Amino acid sequence: MKWQILSIGKPSLSYAKAGIDEYSRRLRRYTRLEMKQQKEAGAEKNSRYLLDASEGSIRIVLDERGKKLTTRDFESEVQTWQNDAVKSVSFLIGGADGHTKEVRDSADRIWSLSGFTLQHELALVVLLEQIYRVHTLLKGEPYHRD
Amino acid sequence: MKWQILSIGKPSLSYAKAGIDEYSRRLRRYTRLEMKQQKEAGAEKNSRYLLDASEGSIRIVLDERGKKLTTRDFESEVQTWQNDAVKSVSFLIGGADGHTKEVRDSADRIWSLSGFTLQHELALVVLLEQIYRVHTLLKGEPYHRD
Numbered sequence: 001m002k003w004q005i006l007s008i009g010k011p012s013l014s015y016a017k018a019g020i021d022e023y024s025r026r027l028r029r030y031t032r033l034e035m036k037q038q039k040e041a042g043a044e045k046n047s048r049y050l051l052d053a054s055e056g057s058i059r060i061v062l063d064e065r066g067k068k069l070t071t072r073d074f075e076s077e078v079q080t081w082q083n084d085a086v087k088s089v090s091f092l093i094g095g096a097d098g099h100t101k102e103v104r105d106s107a108d109r110i111w112s113l114s115g116f117t118l119q120h121e122l123a124l125v126v127l128l129e130q131i132y133r134v135h136t137l138l139k140g141e142p143y144h145r146d
Numbered sequence: 147m148k149w150q151i152l153s154i155g156k157p158s159l160s161y162a163k164a165g166i167d168e169y170s171r172r173l174r175r176y177t178r179l180e181m182k183q184q185k186e187a188g189a190e191k192n193s194r195y196l197l198d199a200s201e202g203s204i205r206i207v208l209d210e211r212g213k214k215l216t217t218r219d220f221e222s223e224v225q226t227w228q229n230d231a232v233k234s235v236s237f238l239i240g241g242a243d244g245h246t247k248e249v250r251d252s253a254d255r256i257w258s259l260s261g262f263t264l265q266h267e268l269a270l271v272v273l274l275e276q277i278y279r280v281h282t283l284l285k286g287e288p289y290h291r292d
Contacts (some may be wrong), residue, residue: 022159022161064216069262071262113260114260115214115216116259116279117216117279119279125271126260129265133263
């Protein structure tokens with residue numbers, strides 16, 4: 001299964017870049033992960049980019065109003081996808097103005113990482129850490145703490 | 147108002163240390179912040195440390211089963227504390243085994259940062275980013291994006 005993380009705006013905070021690198025590197029042991037960023041170009045163009053890049057994939061839209069999952073909920077979704085031989089899962093992270101209705105309507109899932117409004121790049125770190133955590137759980141491995 | 151963040155275990159992930167430094171530095175413009183870490187020493191001793199260090203403070207215990215707030219909920223709590231001239235607010239972050247019943251029973255609030263189980267140090271970054279965000283909101287300042 002391939003994981004795609006599509007987001008608008010390039011990471012500019014150095015700690016967040018380091019966090020993204022940390023979990024991307026760890027995840028390489030478990031799965032294929034592609035991270036794609038597109039420059040902020042206004043809601044309509046952002047939306048078009050996110051939809052085109054996630055074509056044919058299970059689309060998970062991240063949105064504050066989305067469903068709040070536990071790690072176990074996420075693990076059980078991933079287990080189902082693996083059993084169903086799903087080829088690709090894409091996470092869609094909006095730009096400054098959030099997602100258009102078109103993106104939300106095309107979602108297979110709408111999830112929220114936190115009740116809080118998280119800084120965009122910090123949200124990427126949280127998402128990657130969860131994907132990593134779920135992979136260690138599915139393999140029955142201890143979580144690598146440092 | 148003084149903010150105290152009390153946690154068990156020292157940060158060892160370099161990206162998380164950098165994130166903690168980033169938001170601690172930004173917060174210094176707005177408020178007094180103290181971060182105290184105590185070595186993991188088992189649930190009972192951890193609990194004693196957290197309770198002693200937060201004596202006289204509003205105690206906010208972070209726990210996965212706690213209430214999930216929005217940034218606006220958090221802002222309105224902080225506003226109330228400022229209006230009530232609260233002197234100090236402490237966040238209590240448990241060790242590997244979470245909090246004892248004694249700590250939960252002594253809490254003024256029990257909050258959860260995310261439905262997900264977040265890596266301990268990443269949770270610290272998320273918490274600091276929210277405290278920073280709330281301070282910019284209360285001052286009516288634009289959020290500093292990079």
